[in-house]
Amino acid sequence: MGLMTFLRNRAGYILVFAIGFAIVAFLVGDAINVGKPFWAANQKTVGSVDGNDISIDDFGPKVEQNLNQFKQQYGGSANAQMQSMAVDQAWNAELANVLLNKEYDRLGLTVSEDELVDLLVGQNPSPLIKQYFTNPQTGQLDRMQLNSFLKSKEPQAQSQSAMLQTEVKNQTLQQKYSNLIRNSVYVTSLEATDEYTNRNKLANFKYVNLDYTSIPDASVKLTDADYSEYYDQNKARFNNPSETRTFEYVAFSIKPTKADSAAVKAQIEKIAADFKVAANDSLFAAINSDVKVPFTYLSKGKLDPAVDSAVFSLPAGSFYGPALSGNSYKVIKVVSSRFSPDSVKASHILIDPAKVGGEENAVKLADSLKGLVSKGGSFAELAKTYSVDGSKDKGGELGTFARGAMVPEFENAAFDGNTGDLKVVKSQFGVHLIKIEKQIGSSKVAKLAYVEKSLAASSKTQAAAYKAASNFLASAKGNDFAKLAEKDKLKLAVADKITATQGFAPGLDNPRKLIQAAYAADKGDVLPEIYTMADAYVVARLTDVKPKGILPLDAVKKEIQPMVLNVAKAKLLKAKFEGAGKGSLEQIASKVGRSVMPVQNIVFANPIIPGVAQENALVGSVFGSQPGKVSNAVNGERGVYVFTVEGFSSPAPIANMFKQKETMMLTLGQRSLGSAFQALQDNAKIKDNRVKFY
Known part of the structure; x- marks a missing residue:
């Protein structure tokens, strides 16, 4: 201490x-x-x-x-x-x-x-x-x-x-x-004005849209030129900041079967029967429980919520359970209960037995000091002289603490006594003379003998799952992994774009060893081991490796297919708008079989169309257009749009240019720190x- x-x-x-x-x-x-x-x-x-x-x-x-x-x-x-x-x-x-x-x-x-x-x-x-x-x-x-x-x-x-x-x-x-x-960051008045306008200028417009979903995917035939065009125009999007790997895997469950659950239930029922006649509650709990709960007074809220309220409503001597809660059975004996302080303020003098000739001498010294304090001696002065704890400089004061803050021997003495008591106790730190300065609050506490048995798969269940995983691993080497999984009616899962140091992977609770193996393998390899998760054995195959840097078209072709499809559909939808002629927005809407949709009070800095999506290109085009004119077709995220601006509402001039700049500089300054460190890394x-x- x-x-x-x-x-x-x-x-x-x-x-x-x-x-x-x-x-x-x-x-x-x-x-x-x-x-x-x-x-x-x-x-x-x-x-x-x-x-x-x-x-x-x-x-x-x-x-x-x-x-x-x-x-x-x-x-x-x-x-x-x-x-x-x-x-x-x-x-x-x-x-x-x-x-x-x-x-x-x-x-x-x-x-x-x-x-x-x-x-x-x-x-x-x-x-x-x-x-x-x-x-x-x-x-x-x-x-x-x-x-x-x-x-x-x-x-x-x-x-x-x-x-x-x-x-x-x-x-x-x-x-x-x-x-x-x-x-080094500076914001000009023009930049401040632009930022203020982008966040406060309002636009009212109406639009007609044709959704990409109106054209079935199967009706669009993509060419290599379509992919290349999209890739070349968006190459910056395909910069891979670090190497990633993708693997597919199958899992062989080791969750407890009905037979396993029945065996655990029978076991806990026997334990409960023996518990009721056990001579030593705490020893019985320590021997039989999978989870060790200290045999000391606990305050409400320390146990599983499903168990806590029930246990704390029982009188001393009562048994709770066996009851299934979560993934385990609980059986609890309420040994005693009472009301106890919520927190205690105390001081102590810590005596090191090694410095006074052994524990017996340390206890005698503590008893002597207790006698001196009882007769009016200064606890603080004695602490400065005899304590080996750093608190001696403050007269032994330890401040106020709740249950769980001190070792059990110290805690029991402090919480079980009364204000003003002097107590001598032994702990792993030495021999303490404790002075209880103040006890605060009062709530019910209970001393519990606690037994918990987890539902777990039996060795037979685990052995069967491991054998099935071993057979699959042997068969998968040199064969089609996915087809083999389908043949064995196993679910094939994919962990995509996993980085070398990643601590998680979809569906896997302990994937590090598997990820390490994936980074030691070549594309197409079946990984060499059976990997153990909390509730399954896993067999995996490395399916893809994406290096750091700009990924080639072949590496992203499957990934970008939906976007390329939308670009191809946009050309068809634009042609449909062009075929509707040059009339008003209402006339165009009638010809393409769509309604005119009004939008009010959109700001440039928040380009979300209510009920549709975030449409950056559309809103950007709106703020760059003149009121009253029908626009050209604009490719958006959800479809192709034609619009007419009804008007803009400009905000009042900036009231405090200095404050506007200061706010922007704060944001830019924070971004610049990250950018500077990234530049150093690059x-x-x-x-x-x-x-x-x-």
């Missing part, structure tokens, strides 16, 4: 900041190619940035720190997506560390020693200092805790202090660089071999 507790609690945050902060303002989507085939890379090199190799020995611990931070933040155990997030954050931090530091050196950006001291302990400290050392109770910077941390001689504290100071410097350098980027030599390791 104290300084060591502080370090334990914050070590993850500090290290996560050390590998993650520099990319907060610059973080962009995956833009790095997988690079050379991973089997050709150095066995310990995760990647390199402008010749700076990143070793797995350095990279791995940073990923673990990120992962631990995510587990604290989101709760629960790590999963594939969380792992992917941790890897991406560590990687982007490595990019930022190399690329931004090169920029700082090039621009001559530094943080002087005097500036660093001021950022650490001055009147206006770094935001990092405020984040880590603000007292949550007072909302004020705890300078005593800060100074204790910075001056500590403990090796761990010194290491963490050096790391924190490095990050304070990094944050300051980043802020200076960000300010340079932001200050101009760097980056090799990414993460798929080899994660």
Whole structure:
């Protein structure tokens, strides 16, 4: 507890900041190619940035720190997506560390020693200092805790202090660089006026449209020239920011069968019968439950919602279940219940048995100190003298805490006692003398003996599924994967455009090993293993590889077919409009068999036609047209349009040009930071071999 507790609690945050902060303002989507085939890379090199190799020995611990931070933040155990997030954050931090530091050196950006001291302990400290050392109770910077941390001689504290100071410097350098980027952005009065007009000028118009769906797809015969024309006009859309791979797969279920479910039900019913006559409730629960719930008082809301309300309405001695909730059976004994404080304010003196000759001596010392306090001695002064915890500098004060914040022995003493009590307890940290300063609130708590049995597939069910997957894998090699799946009446699924570090794939809950294999395979290969998911065994085949860069027409031909079809249909629909002649919009509508549709109060910046779709080309054409004239046909997203502008409503002049510019500059400044970092990446030599390791 104290300084060591502080370090334990914050070590993850500090290290996560050390590998993650520099990319907060610059973080962009995956833009790095997988690079050379991973089997050709150095066995310990995760990647390199402008010749700076990143070793797995350095990279791995940073990923673990990120992962631990995510587990604290989101709760629960790590999963594939969380792992992917941790890897991406560590990687982007490595990019930022190399690329931004090169920029700082090039621009001559530094943080002087005097500036660093001021950022650490001055009147206006770094935001990092405020984040880590603000007292949550007072909302004020705890300078005593800060100074204790910075001056500590403990090796761990010194290491963490050096790391924190490095990050304070990094944050300051980043802020200076960000300010340079932001200050390079300028908005002219003409740009400000255009932006204001685009968001406030209103257009009223009416249109006639012919939908693409009015022409059946089968009636349109596309040629190679159609595809080439569309591809050449939209080539920028086909820039693949990173290599992707597509695989098809079949899954062999290992979900529990009816027989499995019946077996689990019979098992839990026997457990429930034995539970009612068990001599030791807590031991019985610990031995028989798949899920371990602490044998201590719990407040309402800690259990499965379907179970929680029922259990907390039962008196002590009652049994709940067996009951199926979610994917498991629960049987619970309410050992006792009572009302207890919601939170406690307490102080303590922590005695280290190793420093006083053993646990027995530590307890005797705590009892002696308890006697001194009972006779009027100052708890705070005794804490400063005898406690080994960092809280001794504050007289042993621990602040206010709720259930679950302390180790069970400490929590039970604090919540089971009364205000003013002095209690001696032993915990994993040593021997505590606890003073209960105040108890706040009151609500029902219950001590539960909790048994949970999950519904799971039996070994027989799993073996049968694995055998079926093995037979399919053997047959798939050298045969048509899709036809074999159809023959065996298996559903063929597709995971499309999967990146090398992606932590998820459609229908797969644990896809990383499969994705790694896909990146080691050639197009058309059946992947070599059976891959285990939570409820299925999976066999897969790599069907497509899309490299980084502008994709060739052949690689996108199937993907762009709907758009090419619409372009071909647009030519036919335009011809239909041309055949309607040059009359009024109403006359044209009558000839093509459509109605005239009115639209009111459309702005250029929000080109959505009510009840239709977002039609950028149509709205852009409207704002570039003169009122009263029938337009030429315009290709849209949903069809071809002919329109007539009825009029525009111009807004009042800008009331405050300075504020308009300031608002635009703020938005442009934020965009420019991401653009700057992207430009640094685009101009760097980056090799990414993460798929080899994660």
